[in-house]
Amino acid sequence: MNAFARELLRWYDHHGRKELPWQHPRSAYRVWLSEIMLQQTQVVTVLDYFQRFVERLPTLRDLADADEDTVLALWSGLGYYRRARFLHHAARLCVERHGGDLPRDLDALMALPGIGRSTAGAILAQAHGLRFPILDGNVKRVLTRYHGIEGFPGESAIEKRLWRHADEHTPDERTADYTQAIMDLGATVCVRSKPACLLCPHAATCVAHRDGLTTVLPTVKPGKKIPTRAVAMLLMRDGRGRVLLEKRGTQGVWSGLWSLPEAVDADAAPAVATTFARVHTAEPLPAFTHVFSHYRLDVSPLLFDHAAPLAAVADRADRRWCDREDIASLGLPAPVRTLLDHLPEIAP
Structure with a gap:
């Protein structure tokens, strides 16, 4: 385990979020649902939606059997409704192709609608403890600042570089905890504006903190006027x-x-x-x-x-x-x- 992961897990043991509803129990279905809901949406908003959703549709098969109006009604207010349709479609494909469960294979997960590499990695790491890196928005921000990477993280070359760093930092042990820890660090400490660098376990080795670049990294996407x-x-x-x-x-x-x-x-x-x-x-x-x-x-x-x-x-x-x-x-x-x-x- 490298120093980055070791320091992060030490921080997580004292400051990480360990009582999120999808962690108890931490099934593949619940992790998957939380990951989809958390795309473009903060944890504080997702909590009530998640609880309401799993109370009505507690299993993947329940989701697959539900009609679209039921799914969209449970999703109403979360926005980005294509996520809900992909979730619904993927559940039905899991019933058809995978015996009613999410597959435990990266490529098979990524073949399902709405599941990209990072979401698939999060499911495998958190639900099964398998060593797969993730690279959601919070992780991109942490790694961009830690390594001092300039350029918009959505660009192909920059993203590939970030994936390499995500993989090299992901440990063989405590993979589920590490995955939650790096997301927590980005969500609570290494935030977009006014990051709490003095509370960060990596303050001593972070390039952006050392060079005063936390206000400019990650590089923002070139803007265009919204009609x-x-x-x-x-x-x-x-x-x-x-x-x-x-x-x-x-x-x-x-x-x-x-x-x-x-x-x-x-x-x-x-x-x-x-x-x-x-x-x-x-x-x-x-x-x-x-x-x-x-x-x-x-x-x-x-x-x-x-x-x-x-x-x-x-x-x-x-x-x-x-x-x-x-x-x-x-x-x-x-x-x-x-x-x-x-x-x-x-x-x-």
């Missing part, structure tokens, strides 16, 4: 308090989720609304902006209260009038769910 688009969301609510929802298609953002009908702007909204119901004048609700990875969406919600559903527009698989109980069981984008949760009481 903005606008949309009007139509909240058509009938006299029974039901809201019209539509299931989005398989392409674009929020694909496969239930959302509100849309119009290009407030002026066009009444014409769209009248294709579904007889409506009165709309009440504008507070506008908001939702930021995706590749653009900003400016949303202007409009409430059409006491809408009268047209008889010719019947419920169908991808469109229906939903009460609160229906809405709770569907996968909705987080901003849409928040909007519905905060609707004013229906006017007399």
Whole structure:
């Protein structure tokens, strides 16, 4: 075991996180679920989602048997919904090809949708104690600073270099603890801004700390301006308090989720609304902006209260009038769910 791993494990024994819900019990399914949820999402956010998910779907076979709406409803609010679809698809493939379990082979794991090299390594290391390195965002930051590596970590050459370092530091013993330890160090000490270098077990040997480079490493991705688009969301609510929802298609953002009908702007909204119901004048609700990875969406919600559903527009698989109980069981984008949760009481 090299000095890097030895010092890190000594730190972990005193300061590491050992009571995370996916550690007790630490099964391959629970590790896998946590790794997917933790992509682009902090631990503090994931905790409640993880608990709710495993209470409803405690095993891989339960996940495979669930319908997509159930999975997306449990995921609703975590964002990046493609992760949930990949998770669901991978579970069904495990039932078909691997006897209902995640395989214990790196290549077989990476052949499943949504599982890359780092996630596969984390599953094998944490669930089975096998020696496989990981390289998630936290680990990249730790290794970039420790070795003083300049250049955007997402570039192929830089990433290959980081994988070499990740492999050379991963010990043969206590691999599960080491894997958790290096993620913990990046999440709690070697953070993006204002890292707590005085608390780091590697402060004496870290190049970035020695050379005053912690504010510039890792090198940020070359930026580009994010475009903005606008949309009007139509909240058509009938006299029974039901809201019209539509299931989005398989392409674009929020694909496969239930959302509100849309119009290009407030002026066009009444014409769209009248294709579904007889409506009165709309009440504008507070506008908001939702930021995706590749653009900003400016949303202007409009409430059409006491809408009268047209008889010719019947419920169908991808469109229906939903009460609160229906809405709770569907996968909705987080901003849409928040909007519905905060609707004013229906006017007399």
